[in-house]
């Protein structure tokens with residue numbers, strides 16, 4: 514083993530990368546028993562990792578890394594969305610045109626995106642006549658809070674655009690309150706840690722109530738899983 518490339522990976526990828534190591538070998542050191550050819554799907558990269566012909570830690574990490582380098586931070590694993598924190602603003606990734614685009618397409622028709630998940634959730638309320646739930650998980654600094662805000666932003670726009678809502682109900686008050694509650698909650702419950710300058714020190718269960726017309730009528734935020742920080 515000569516060197517690993519772990520230091521060139523972003524933090525969120527790095528934390529997963531401990532399970533394997535990238536080895537650099539001289540040609541003379543390589544034997545047929547040690548290596549085998551990479552499958553074309555791993556070389557090209559895939560939008561949905563369930564389509565990888567070889568599915569193991571190394572191919573998953575390689576696929577995420579290849580996509581991350583091209584600013585494709587979202588990748589599907591079947592119906593699950595993997596997001597790699599880019600730690601930078603990617604132009605146009607979350608603008609209103611993107612909201613509009615994803616609101617007009619079904620899941621899988623466009624490249625993986627948090628808005629595709631939000632749109633599927635919104636549509637499924639009526640398709641399945643049942644409540645929908647999005648579970649966002651990841652280590653500290655992975656981007657859970659930002660992803661939650663993006664989901665709320667999408668649902669808020671959809672709510673305001675919802676057809677069949679009587680004009681009297683077309684208020685932006687609830688949507689605004691939901692989106693604008695984030696900085697207030699963060700002011701009380703966030704702290705700077707070594708992993709994240711704006712780390713949530715508590716988990717959140719956010720509930721939104723929709724009218725038949727697709728309009729957000731109310732909601733609540735319940736705090737849970739308080740994370741204790743010890744300062745030395």
Ligand SMILES: Nc1ncnc2c1ncn2[C@@H]1O[C@H](COP(=O)(O)OP(=O)(O)OP(=O)(O)O)[C@@H](O)[C@H]1O
Nearest residue numbers: 598600601653654655656657658659709711712713
């Ligand atoms: N999609 C994104 N685009 C650009 N920057 C992002 C994105 N997601 C996260 N970030 C950056 O990463 C930082 C950490 O993200 P975030 O606070 O969402 O992590 P977290 O998973 O909620 O962490 P914690 O569990 O510590 O609260 C953000 O403050 C932001 O600067």
